[in-house]
Amino acid sequence: GELNVLGKNNTLTLRDCVNLHRVTNDYGTTEIENGGGSLDLSGTSSTVTVTTFTGPASVEANYSTITMNAVTDDVSVKSQRGKHTLEDIGGNLTIRSNYSTITVSRVKGLLDVTSQSGTLRARNVRGLVVDAPYTNIEATDVTGIEGKDVVIANQSATITLENIKGNTILTAPYCNIGLKNIDGSIDVETKSGRVNADGVSGDWKSRTEYTTLRLKGLKSKEVIMSNKSDRIEADLLVVPTTIDIRNEYGNVSVDLPKGFSGDISLDAEYGRVNTDFPIQTRNRGSSGYAIGK
Numbered sequence: 001g002e003l004n005v006l007g008k009n010n011t012l013t014l015r016d017c018v019n020l021h022r023v024t025n026d027y028g029t030t031e032i033e034n035g036g037g038s039l040d041l042s043g044t045s046s047t048v049t050v051t052t053f054t055g056p057a058s059v060e061a062n063y064s065t066i067t068m069n070a071v072t073d074d075v076s077v078k079s080q081r082g083k084h085t086l087e088d089i090g091g092n093l094t095i096r097s098n099y100s101t102i103t104v105s106r107v108k109g110l111l112d113v114t115s116q117s118g119t120l121r122a123r124n125v126r127g128l129v130v131d132a133p134y135t136n137i138e139a140t141d142v143t144g145i146e147g148k149d150v151v152i153a154n155q156s157a158t159i160t161l162e163n164i165k166g167n168t169i170l171t172a173p174y175c176n177i178g179l180k181n182i183d184g185s186i187d188v189e190t191k192s193g194r195v196n197a198d199g200v201s202g203d204w205k206s207r208t209e210y211t212t213l214r215l216k217g218l219k220s221k222e223v224i225m226s227n228k229s230d231r232i233e234a235d236l237l238v239v240p241t242t243i244d245i246r247n248e249y250g251n252v253s254v255d256l257p258k259g260f261s262g263d264i265s266l267d268a269e270y271g272r273v274n275t276d277f278p279i280q281t282r283n284r285g286s287s288g289y290a291i292g293k
Contacts, residue, residue: 002019003017003019003037005022005023005025006023007025008024008025008026008027008028009027009028010025010028011028011029012025012028013031014031014032014033014035015033015034015035016033016034017032017035017037018035018037018054019037020032020035020037020038020039021037021038022040022041023040023042024041024042025043027043027045027046028043029046031049031051032050032051033051033052034051034052034053035050035052037054037055038055038057039055039056039057039059040058041058041059041060041061042061043064044064045063045064046061046064047064047065048061048064048066049068050069050071051067051068051069051070053068053070053072055071055072055073056071056074056075056091057071057075058075058078059075059076059078060079061082062080062082063080063082064079064082065082065083066082066086067084067085067086068086068087069086070087070088071088071089072090072091073090074091074093075089075092075094076093077095077096077097078095078097079096079100081098081099081100082097082100082101083100083101084101084102085104087105087106088105088106089104091109092107092110092111093107093109093110093111093125094112094113095113095114095115097113097114098115098116099118100119101118102118102119102120102121103121103122104120104122104125105123106123107122107124109127110125110127110128111125111128111130112130113131113132114131114132115130115131116132118132119135120136120137120139121138121139122137122138122139122142123140123141124143125139125141125142125143126142126144127142127145127148127166128150128151128164129150129151130154131153132154133154133156133157134155134156135154136157136158137158137160137161138160139160139161139162140162141162141163142163142164142165142166143165144164144165144184145166148166149167150164150166150167150168150169150184152168152169152171152172153170153172154171154175155172155173155174155175156174156175157172157175157176158176158177159172159175159176159178160177160178161177161178162178162180162181163181164179164181164182164184166184167184167185167186167187167202168182168185168186170186170187170188170190171189171190172188172193173190173191173192174191174193176193176194177190177193179195179197180197181198181199182197182201183202185200185203185205186200186203186206187206188205188207188208189207189208190206190211191211192209192210193208193211194213194214195208195212195213196215197213197214198215198216199217199219200215200219200220201219201220202219202220203222203224204220204223205224205225206224206225206226208225208226208227208228209228210229211227211230212231213225213227213234214233215233217235217237218235218237219236219237220236220238220240221238221240221241221242222241222243223236223240224243224245225244225247227246227248227250229248229249229250230250231252232245232250232253235255236254238257239257239259240256
């Protein structure tokens, strides 16, 4: 039958229990091995370990260390001020945990994290959605869910994304953003930060202020950027169909491959225009411009 265990201040070990349901153990240690059922576990200020579990699992445990490995279905974790390690999750993984250190690897579904003032490290997950202000984020090897974007919302932190498959949307003021090997489009909005990107294969759109942007190895067919009061550097590996860069009070450097053909309009107010295109540049007072094809 169904097993329910309710207690406090216990050292609890449950092995080979195939129909676990409700487990409560505040201020104690709970260890579940080779279990199954539909787990609903709670334990304030505790240590929770779940290893090899068949079925969905939900854990609510503030101020706790939570370790879960090899769970076949969806997992939900709700906590704060804890340390969480979750690996080999067979479904979706949902985490709601402020002021916590979160480490995740090998999730076959969507990783959905809401946090604040913590640390998130994720590797080898299928999908990724994060809302985590003041939280440093590292994510690598996101394999992608068809039709679903990778979405990151953050503030005043560092974001590092590498080997990401899918369109990626970042809203992250006051953040330092690093992107590498992104197989999809990028849409980024930030201010007073830095953006470094290397190897983006999809379209690029960014709306930034007081931000340095250094983009290398872009394979974007459409590049649309706006910035203010800092530098833009863009190195494209393919000829774009559209490139529109607007930067107030900042320098712009663009390196295009041979083969570009189209209308060209370059305008620098209170600056100079230098180009290798076979068009004539002109200066007018403190400004410069060039128009041609």
